[in-house]
Amino acid sequence: MADNLICGLDIGSSKIATVVGVRSEETGELKVIGFNTTVARGIRRGLIVDIKEVSAVVEESIEKAERMAGHKINGAYVSVGGPHISSLNSHGIVAVSNPQGEVTEEDVERVIEAARAISLSSTRKIIEVIPRDYIVDGQPGIKSPVGMSGVRLEVETHVITASSINLKNIERVLDDLGIENKGFVFSGLASAEAVLTGTEKELGVVLVDIGGGKIDLTIYVEGALSYSSSIPIGARHITNDIAVGLRVSLDSAEKIKLFLSKNLSSKKKNPQINLHELQLEENINEVSLKTLVDGIIAPRLEEIFKFVFEEIEKSGFGQQVPSGLVISGGGALTVGMLETGKRVVGLPIRIGIPDKVTGLVDETADPQYASTIGLLLYGLDHDSIDSGSGGFKNFGKVLKDIKLGGILNKIKDFFKQFIN
Ligand SMILES: Nc1ncnc2c1ncn2[C@@H]1O[C@H](COP(=O)(O)OP(=O)(O)OP(=O)(O)O)[C@@H](O)[C@H]1O
Ligand SMILES: [Mg+2]
Numbered sequence: 001m002a003d004n005l006i007c008g009l010d011i012g013s014s015k016i017a018t019v020v021g022v023r024s025e026e027t028g029e030l031k032v033i034g035f036n037t038t039v040a041r042g043i044r045r046g047l048i049v050d051i052k053e054v055s056a057v058v059e060e061s062i063e064k065a066e067r068m069a070g071h072k073i074n075g076a077y078v079s080v081g082g083p084h085i086s087s088l089n090s091h092g093i094v095a096v097s098n099p100q101g102e103v104t105e106e107d108v109e110r111v112i113e114a115a116r117a118i119s120l121s122s123t124r125k126i127i128e129v130i131p132r133d134y135i136v137d138g139q140p141g142i143k144s145p146v147g148m149s150g151v152r153l154e155v156e157t158h159v160i161t162a163s164s165i166n167l168k169n170i171e172r173v174l175d176d177l178g179i180e181n182k183g184f185v186f187s188g189l190a191s192a193e194a195v196l197t198g199t200e201k202e203l204g205v206v207l208v209d210i211g212g213g214k215i216d217l218t219i220y221v222e223g224a225l226s227y228s229s230s231i232p233i234g235a236r237h238i239t240n241d242i243a244v245g246l247r248v249s250l251d252s253a254e255k256i257k258l259f260l261s262k263n264l265s266s267k268k269k270n271p272q273i274n275l276h277e278l279q280l281e282e283n284i285n286e287v288s289l290k291t292l293v294d295g296i297i298a299p300r301l302e303e304i305f306k307f308v309f310e311e312i313e314k315s316g317f318g319q320q321v322p323s324g325l326v327i328s329g330g331g332a333l334t335v336g337m338l339e340t341g342k343r344v345v346g347l348p349i350r351i352g353i354p355d356k357v358t359g360l361v362d363e364t365a366d367p368q369y370a371s372t373i374g375l376l377l378y379g380l381d382h383d384s385i386d387s388g389s390g391g392f393k394n395f396g397k398v399l400k401d402i403k404l405g406g407i408l409n410k411i412k413d414f415f416k417q418f419i420n
Pocket of ligand 2 (some may be wrong): 011012028187211212329371
C-alpha cells in the first residue's frame, strides 16, 4: 500500500463497506479511489455474532475495493459501534515539568495520560481519548496550551470505551486476513467527521446516525466532542413494521421502504401508492399512503426520535445544541424523517451527506456512507503524523489521541526542524 493511501473498513449491521482514499500531497485533499459495499452477515446491532460470516464478507469487500483502487490494502481504520459503546468526560491534572518555562508537548502528553486513568472493568477498553479543553493555572478555555507559561496543567477529555470481546473479535477477523488495524473508531465519531461543519460543532450539535441495527449519537458543545452513545434500535425496525403491517416478506418490505423514499415527494401525494414496478412476490400492486406512512412508518419514527430525545436529555447538553440534529446513516432517507424529528425533538434538523471528499462521489455521497467516509477523514487526521520518518512513528502513535486544534501541526513543525 502506498504511503499516502488511507483505508476505512466500516463494519455495519446492514452492510460492510471498504473505502480506499489517497491524500494529495499538495492540497491535503482526499480522493476516493476504491469503494465497495457488501450486504453484512454475522453482525447484530454492531456486535459480531458470527466471526466466520463476518470474515467472509470483510474479505469479499476488501478484495473488491482493492481491485477498484488498483492497490493492496495492508491496514485500515475500523468502525465500532453499538450499545456496548459508552463515554464519559474525564479530568487530568499535572504539574508543568519546568515551572519557570513553558508548557511542552510532553506535559500535554502526561496530562492526557492522567485523564486516561479511569477505573474500568476488565471487560472494557478505551478506544478514544479526545481533549476538550485545557486549563493552565486555573484559566480554562485553552485549545492549545503548548508554549504558555504556567505551573499547573489540566485537561478535560472525552473518553469512549467499548466491549473488549467485540474488539477482540474484530481483531481476529483482521488478523486472519493479514490487515493491520490502524485504529478502532467509534462509528458515530466517524460519521460526525464526515458530515458536520466546524460552525455546527462550535455552536453545539447532535449527530444522529441511523443505521440498520443501531443509532449512534455524538454531541459537540463549543467545538468539543462531549457525549457519545449508541441506541439499540435502527432502520431495520421500520422494515420489520412494514412486513408485519402489510403481511409481506422482509425482502418485499425493504423494497417498499426504499421505493417510498425515492418516489414520494411531499408535493404529489396520491392516496394510493402504485407498487406495480416492484413486482413483489406477494402480488401487491397498490397500498394506501395513509396506512403505510401515517399508520406504520410515522409511529416507529416517532419512537426512534423519542429515544434520541431521551438520550440528549440524559447527556445533560440539551440546552447547548442550537445547531440541532444532523441525521446520517441509511435510515436518514426514510420518508417523513425530517418532519417527525423536528416535531418530536423540537430542534432544527438536516440530513448529512458525506461530501468532503473527491473521486468516487457518485457512489459515496449518500448518508449511509457517512461513517465509511468518516473513517478516511479520521485517518487523514491521524495518519499525517505517522508518515514522518520511521523513528518518529512511535511517537506519532503515542500522540494519536491528541486532536485539539493546531497541536498536530505544531508537532509536525517541531519535527520538521530536525528533518530538514
Ligand atoms: N433510501 C433509503 N430510504 C430509507 N431507508 C434506507 C435507504 N437507504 C438505506 N436505508 C436503510 O438504512 C439501513 C442501513 O443503514 P446503514 O447502511 O447506515 O446501516 P449500517 O451501517 O450497516 O448498520 P449499523 O450502523 O446500524 O450497524 C437499512 O435498514 C436500510 O433499509
Ligand atoms: Mg453504520
